[in-house]
Amino acid sequence: MSIVTVTSSVSTRHRPAWFRALTYEAAFYSKTWRASVISSFLFPILYLSAMGIGVGHLVNAHTGLVEGHTYLHFVAPGLLAITAMQLSVGECMWPILAAIKWVRTYHAAVATPLEPGDLVTGKVSWLGARLFVTTAVYAVIIACFGATSSWTAIFLPFIGALIAVAFAAPLIAFSSRVESDVTFTMLFRFVVVPMLLFSATFYPVSQYPVGLRWIVQLMPLYHGVALCRSAAFGTGSPGPLLAHVSVLVAMAIVGYVVARRNLRRRLVS
Amino acid sequence: MPQVTSSLPLVRARGLTKDFGDFRAVNGIDFEISRGESFGFLGPNGAGKTSTMRMVSAVATPTAGDLSIFGLDPHHDGPAIRARLGVVPQEDTLELELTVLDNLLMFGRYFDLPRKLIKERATELLEFAKLTERAHDKCDNLSGGMKRRLTIARSLLNQPELLILDEPTTGLDPQARHLLWERLYRLKSDGVTLIITTHYMDEAEQLCDRLVVMDHGDIVAEGAPRELISQHSTREVLELRFPVDVTTPPIDVLSPLADRFEVLPDRVLLYVHDGDDTLRAVHAAGVTPVSALVRRSTLEDVFLRLTGRTLVD
Numbered sequence: 001m002s003i004v005t006v007t008s009s010v011s012t013r014h015r016p017a018w019f020r021a022l023t024y025e026a027a028f029y030s031k032t033w034r035a036s037v038i039s040s041f042l043f044p045i046l047y048l049s050a051m052g053i054g055v056g057h058l059v060n061a062h063t064g065l066v067e068g069h070t071y072l073h074f075v076a077p078g079l080l081a082i083t084a085m086q087l088s089v090g091e092c093m094w095p096i097l098a099a100i101k102w103v104r105t106y107h108a109a110v111a112t113p114l115e116p117g118d119l120v121t122g123k124v125s126w127l128g129a130r131l132f133v134t135t136a137v138y139a140v141i142i143a144c145f146g147a148t149s150s151w152t153a154i155f156l157p158f159i160g161a162l163i164a165v166a167f168a169a170p171l172i173a174f175s176s177r178v179e180s181d182v183t184f185t186m187l188f189r190f191v192v193v194p195m196l197l198f199s200a201t202f203y204p205v206s207q208y209p210v211g212l213r214w215i216v217q218l219m220p221l222y223h224g225v226a227l228c229r230s231a232a233f234g235t236g237s238p239g240p241l242l243a244h245v246s247v248l249v250a251m252a253i254v255g256y257v258v259a260r261r262n263l264r265r266r267l268v269s
Numbered sequence: 270m271p272q273v274t275s276s277l278p279l280v281r282a283r284g285l286t287k288d289f290g291d292f293r294a295v296n297g298i299d300f301e302i303s304r305g306e307s308f309g310f311l312g313p314n315g316a317g318k319t320s321t322m323r324m325v326s327a328v329a330t331p332t333a334g335d336l337s338i339f340g341l342d343p344h345h346d347g348p349a350i351r352a353r354l355g356v357v358p359q360e361d362t363l364e365l366e367l368t369v370l371d372n373l374l375m376f377g378r379y380f381d382l383p384r385k386l387i388k389e390r391a392t393e394l395l396e397f398a399k400l401t402e403r404a405h406d407k408c409d410n411l412s413g414g415m416k417r418r419l420t421i422a423r424s425l426l427n428q429p430e431l432l433i434l435d436e437p438t439t440g441l442d443p444q445a446r447h448l449l450w451e452r453l454y455r456l457k458s459d460g461v462t463l464i465i466t467t468h469y470m471d472e473a474e475q476l477c478d479r480l481v482v483m484d485h486g487d488i489v490a491e492g493a494p495r496e497l498i499s500q501h502s503t504r505e506v507l508e509l510r511f512p513v514d515v516t517t518p519p520i521d522v523l524s525p526l527a528d529r530f531e532v533l534p535d536r537v538l539l540y541v542h543d544g545d546d547t548l549r550a551v552h553a554a555g556v557t558p559v560s561a562l563v564r565r566s567t568l569e570d571v572f573l574r575l576t577g578r579t580l581v582d
Contacts, residue, residue, distance in 0.1 A: 103362065103365055269289070
């Protein structure tokens with residue numbers, strides 16, 4: 001039996017290299033999804049129950065409606081934004097460093113026709129697609145809780161995907177330069193968690209003193225939360241909506257360009 | 270696939286140089302590798318072997334010099350070159366969470382091969398790597414030797430014309446090494462060109478038709494293993510061991526008897542044409558070592574002569 005015939009008549013399918021990286025990610029997920037299904041679906045539902053129903057009961061009893069909604073309805077779209085960010089960020093920290101440094105699978109990938117940039121494109125587009133589906137499921141769940149009150153809620157999965165991409169790209173750029181995972185713990189504690197808490201997720205920005213509101217608005221997640229709320233309730237005017245989208249798109253584009261450059265330096269030098 | 274005419278070298282490097290900041294890892298080396306050849310890069314740690322491999326794999330960009338692989342320029346045709354290469358890196362880069370079979374099926378995606386073809390080849394390659402029984406085991410549970418074999422199997426998915434192996438048997442037990450060598454012979458007889466780096470001299474003697482010895486980024490010797498031995502060493506080596514309390518062996522007596530000699534902490538090496546003859550002369554001169562051993566010169570003698578005995582870290 002000849003394992004290798006030198007006159008190779010390889011019939012390739014001519015799909016772009018980044019798309020091969022995307023299908024690799026998808027196939028990998030299809031084989032390992034059990035490990036992440038809890039964080040993907042169960043945590044959001046637990047959050048929704050605890051915050052929406054538990055805390056919501058107190059809020060409704062003491063202050064009544066929040067911006068014209070019950071607390072459960074107010075908080076549900078924000079939780080969708082948080083879920084999209086958290087899953088995306090998690091996938092772009094440890095797994096990236098593992099692929100670069102510990103299991104080194106990215107080194108195997110760049111020894112094939114793929115370039116480092118293809119790995120970035122594959123990862124970012126995969127996370128966009130995955131979070132589109134995840135947030136679509138989530139949107140249906142919150143709709144069942146009655147937390148959507150407009151047809152514009154059909155945009156929620158698109159916003160979920162946009163948030164995923166907007167956080168994935170800069171995070172890959174960051175993780176491509178990190179030497180130790182201690183950095184990730186710091187980033188999680190001092191950036192991700194505060195952002196998760198203070199992006200007008202659990203209470204409206206109007207609760208902050210006027211002088212501090214601009215800090216909230218500086219947080220990237222704030223724009224995702226605002227978009228989700230607008231879509232769920234069919235509220236918001238074009239100007240601010242465009243601004244929110246622009247912030248997220250800008251993060252995605254700048255992050256993407258830097259991520260391609262950083263990963264190339266790290267893998268190919 | 271366009272076939273490059275066999276008169277052209279498969280890999281050709283002229284003045285190939287790689288710098289990392291101020292450090293020069295590869296210092297303007299020249300070499301040519303022909304189709305079907307098995308070519309070795311030897312050298313101590315830090316000699317520049319891995320950097321050279323990474324450039325020949327069309328992964329790292331040379332700082333200076335000309336490099337052509339399959340007659341193509343890796344700077345412009347990197348993906349096209351890599352589609353025809355197989356690379357076995359120094360450290361395993363397998364997906365530990367996936368099964369043995371899935372590792373092959375998934376990797377085939379990178380080459381954009383049709384699913385059915387990937388499956389056929391994966392089945393063949395598992396047989397080749399003696400891993401068929403482990404096909405559905407998690408990769409994490411494999412022994413070191415099995416992981417290496419799986420890595421080699423994976424590198425053959427695209428039926429490469431050139432297989433690059435960076436220290437393929439480091440850390441393996443003798444059984445695993447011999448199995449790997451046997452598989453590499455088979456590939457060679459199938460017409461695959463092999464490039465191997467190693468610091469096991471027996472491995473180089475076994476596997477390489479031709480090799481270069483690298484040291485500090487330079488090529489310090491080049492040729493077939495036997496040529497190198499005859500050029501840089503004598504036919505035989507006489508090893509004389511002296512009692513520990515003999516602080517200085519009788520060098521003035523021994524040195525005229527050998528082409529070259531070397532004093533090590535526990536013994537004296539005499540590089541000679543005929544070891545038995547020299548041993549008789551040693552005894553005749555009234556020197557009585559604790560033990561004496563006559564052996565043929567090996568590539569290791571050449572290697573140590575060219576790159577020195579100082580420990581390199």
